[in-house]
Amino acid sequence: MWLISEDCTELADALPLLVADEETDGDVLKTETVHDDVADCARYGLKSMLGTQSRPREVERVEMLEKIRAEGMEGEGPMTPEQAERVANRQYMADLKFQEETRKKQAKMFRRSRFQRQK
Numbered sequence: 001m002w003l004i005s006e007d008c009t010e011l012a013d014a015l016p017l018l019v020a021d022e023e024t025d026g027d028v029l030k031t032e033t034v035h036d037d038v039a040d041c042a043r044y045g046l047k048s049m050l051g052t053q054s055r056p057r058e059v060e061r062v063e064m065l066e067k068i069r070a071e072g073m074e075g076e077g078p079m080t081p082e083q084a085e086r087v088a089n090r091q092y093m094a095d096l097k098f099q100e101e102t103r104k105k106q107a108k109m110f111r112r113s114r115f116q117r118q119k
Helices: 009-017 035-050 057-072 081-118
Strands: none
Touching: 009 035, 057 081
16 A cells, blocks of 8 residues: 655655656656656655565565476485485585675675765
């Protein structure tokens, strides 16, 4: 749900006056007034807050390991001991690489946040 505060008078005034752009699906027609600009600002704000949510790293990790296991299954029935060993080795190596990438991302975010606080 999106709640517009009563303090956002320009946005509340602009929304009813917007006209759909027939040439661009989901966009509003550019006009000489500020109404479309106010609406664009609200749209960009919502998009930045809601638009690009990444999945948790643990979910990505579990999916990666499951994919390796599924690729290692040959035919029907249970895995042979050789297949299970190959899959376990591939999962182990992939997990090590994944954990290293996670550490690098976390270190990069930490350095960036420390730099921003120093400004």
